[in-house]
Amino acid sequence: MLDDFFTRAILAGLGVALVAGPLGCFVVWRRLAYFGDTLSHAALLGVALAFLLEVNITLAVFAVSVLISLALLLLQKRATLSSDALLGLLSHSALALGLVALAFMTWVRMDLMGLLFGDILAVSKTDIAVIWAGGITVLVVLAAIWRPLFAATVSAELAEAEGMHPDRANLMFMILMATVIAMSIKIVGVLLITAMLIIPAATARRFASGPEQMAVFASLAGMVAIVLGLESSLRWDTPSGPSIVVAALVLFLVAMSPLGGLIARFARGRTHSPKAGGKSS
Amino acid sequence: MQQPDPPLISLERAGAERGGRWLVRGVDLTIRKGEIVTLIGPNGSGKSTTAKIALGVIKPDEGSAHRKRGLRVGYVPQKLSVDWTLPLTVARFMHLTGGVSSAAAEEALSATGISHLLASEVRNLSGGEFQRAMLARAIARKPDLLVLDEPVQGVDYSGEIALYKLIKTIRDDIGCGVLLISHDLHVVMAATDRVICLNGHVCCQGTPGAVASSDEYRRMFGDRVDAALAVYEHNHDHTHLPDGTVRHADGSVTANCHPGDGHHDHDHPDDGHDHGHPHSPGSGSGPKAAEGNRDAG
Numbered sequence: 001m002l003d004d005f006f007t008r009a010i011l012a013g014l015g016v017a018l019v020a021g022p023l024g025c026f027v028v029w030r031r032l033a034y035f036g037d038t039l040s041h042a043a044l045l046g047v048a049l050a051f052l053l054e055v056n057i058t059l060a061v062f063a064v065s066v067l068i069s070l071a072l073l074l075l076q077k078r079a080t081l082s083s084d085a086l087l088g089l090l091s092h093s094a095l096a097l098g099l100v101a102l103a104f105m106t107w108v109r110m111d112l113m114g115l116l117f118g119d120i121l122a123v124s125k126t127d128i129a130v131i132w133a134g135g136i137t138v139l140v141v142l143a144a145i146w147r148p149l150f151a152a153t154v155s156a157e158l159a160e161a162e163g164m165h166p167d168r169a170n171l172m173f174m175i176l177m178a179t180v181i182a183m184s185i186k187i188v189g190v191l192l193i194t195a196m197l198i199i200p201a202a203t204a205r206r207f208a209s210g211p212e213q214m215a216v217f218a219s220l221a222g223m224v225a226i227v228l229g230l231e232s233s234l235r236w237d238t239p240s241g242p243s244i245v246v247a248a249l250v251l252f253l254v255a256m257s258p259l260g261g262l263i264a265r266f267a268r269g270r271t272h273s274p275k276a277g278g279k280s281s
Numbered sequence: 282m283q284q285p286d287p288p289l290i291s292l293e294r295a296g297a298e299r300g301g302r303w304l305v306r307g308v309d310l311t312i313r314k315g316e317i318v319t320l321i322g323p324n325g326s327g328k329s330t331t332a333k334i335a336l337g338v339i340k341p342d343e344g345s346a347h348r349k350r351g352l353r354v355g356y357v358p359q360k361l362s363v364d365w366t367l368p369l370t371v372a373r374f375m376h377l378t379g380g381v382s383s384a385a386a387e388e389a390l391s392a393t394g395i396s397h398l399l400a401s402e403v404r405n406l407s408g409g410e411f412q413r414a415m416l417a418r419a420i421a422r423k424p425d426l427l428v429l430d431e432p433v434q435g436v437d438y439s440g441e442i443a444l445y446k447l448i449k450t451i452r453d454d455i456g457c458g459v460l461l462i463s464h465d466l467h468v469v470m471a472a473t474d475r476v477i478c479l480n481g482h483v484c485c486q487g488t489p490g491a492v493a494s495s496d497e498y499r500r501m502f503g504d505r506v507d508a509a510l511a512v513y514e515h516n517h518d519h520t521h522l523p524d525g526t527v528r529h530a531d532g533s534v535t536a537n538c539h540p541g542d543g544h545h546d547h548d549h550p551d552d553g554h555d556h557g558h559p560h561s562p563g564s565g566s567g568p569k570a571a572e573g574n575r576d577a578g
Binding site for chain 1: 333336337353354358361363367368370377379402437440
């Protein structure tokens with residue numbers, strides 16, 4: 001079964017969507033979309049370094065993403081520039097450095113389009129193993145830091161005052177983001193990873209009456225988008241990343257339509273019994 | 282108030298600065314079990330900053346801040362905005378930082394009078410309802426120390442009286458210490474043990490006078506005052522005007538009181554101010570304020 005490239009792509013994609021859902025919710029709640037962009041642009045620098053040093057691409061991208069996150073944390077403490085200016089600086093210089101480095105390495109024959117927009121043909125069995133092992137690790141860690149991370153999302157000061165150590169949770173969250181971005185490159189490509197984080201989460205918002213519920217719905221929406229997107233990518237010979245993002249967008253638009261409103265009323269009507277809110281504790 | 286057990290929180294000459302400007306300096310503050318301390322002062326006088334130093338949210342840039350080991354805190358911040366993308370019901374909000382049983386949550390919600398809002402989304406609450414939800418969340422934790430930053434802002438007058446009574450009841454029931462920041466310059470909770478007036482430094486401190494003894498406030502509030510509120514008479518040489526400026530004894534008006542503004546010390550060596558000068562080590566307040574302090578104890 002795994003010999004079929006399409007099955008491999010679907011499996012890998014489902015793994016990415018599963019993790020991108022809950023993480024994407026935090027990206028939306030914390031208004032970190034630009035941070036996601038920065039990390040994914042920096043991924044290209046990671047790819048270039050991987051070729052240069054002849055190491056595993058996923059590993060190199062992960063390392064570069066973590067370094068960029070730490071650089072951001074450090075620069076924010078110094079605070080001479082606003083956060084978004086810092087992100088822009090890091091994001092585009094990493095992207096430019098990556099492109100320049102790749103251009104210098106004339107001996108490397110690589111498909112830049114596949115890197116930027118995802119390439120379902122490139123998904124190997126090892127990739128699937130890496131994505132699912134990494135994905136499950138990310139979910140376990142996220143579940144462990146969920147409460148402090150969520151409390152810090154609502155109010156960092158409140159979380160700190162009541163002894164939740166938000167700094168630790170924030171640092172872990174950045175590392176999780178770096179992991180997911182490294183995992184997702186082959187499926188959605190460097191330029192579109194943020195979309196996989198944001199669009200399913202935004203779709204889920206309409207139907208969710210609690211944060212945990214929204215995370216689950218975001219995973220489901222992302223998985224549906226993966227299947228729909230990859231199917232159409234195969235049928236119309238379009239790059240996999242954009243096809244998945246278009247499918248996610250279609251789901252979002254359906255959710256925002258009156259039809260989505262009906263579904264939302266149904267979903268909330270069922271969960272709005274008095275005990276619903278307490279189920280997370 | 283002279284109890285043998287260690288204070289819940291103690292600040293010693295604590296101060297914090299941002300971008301070269303001192304938000305607050307030289308604050309001495311201790312809160313013990315069962316004690317209610319109220320901070321008053323105009324906007325920008327460092328009340329919230331002082332509370333955050335006490336909580337450990339802001340690290341003091343000078344002086345020190347100590348918290349009792351394992352201190353359980355319930356905090357109502359001055360501002361908290363919940364993004365509309367966040368689906369958060371009151372019920373889920375009650376469990377935000379953990380360790381609250383559903384029974385305790387429901388009890389706290391009915392004590393603050395909003396148990397009917399359990400399933401409502403937090404972002405749909407009115408200002409007053411949200412304040413009650415935040416207070417309920419803080420007290421449901423059964424904390425050792427409640428830190429309330431303007432807990433009754435946006436709450437109507439009778440609600441304000443009720444919430445002050447509730448805070449006193451909670452203090453009596455679970456014996457927690459309370460650090461309360463008042464949104465009013467002169468009216469404080471009657472159960473307050475100590476009032477500390479801040480304006481970039483500790484101006485003075487003392488016990489509140491009973492509202493009943495103040496004709497002015499009886500005229501303003503009538504008999505509904507009901508012993509929940511009290512007046513704090515400012516007994517220092519300068520007056521904090523409502524707009525946050527300061528009128529000094531020599532009649533001049535400045536934006537703030539701070540060392541070297543030319544209005545302190547040279548005329549009034551004993552005016553109850555401490556400006557961090559080396560000749561007054563360790564005393565956060567001058568003779569008058571110390572007197573008030575002793576009255577409180």
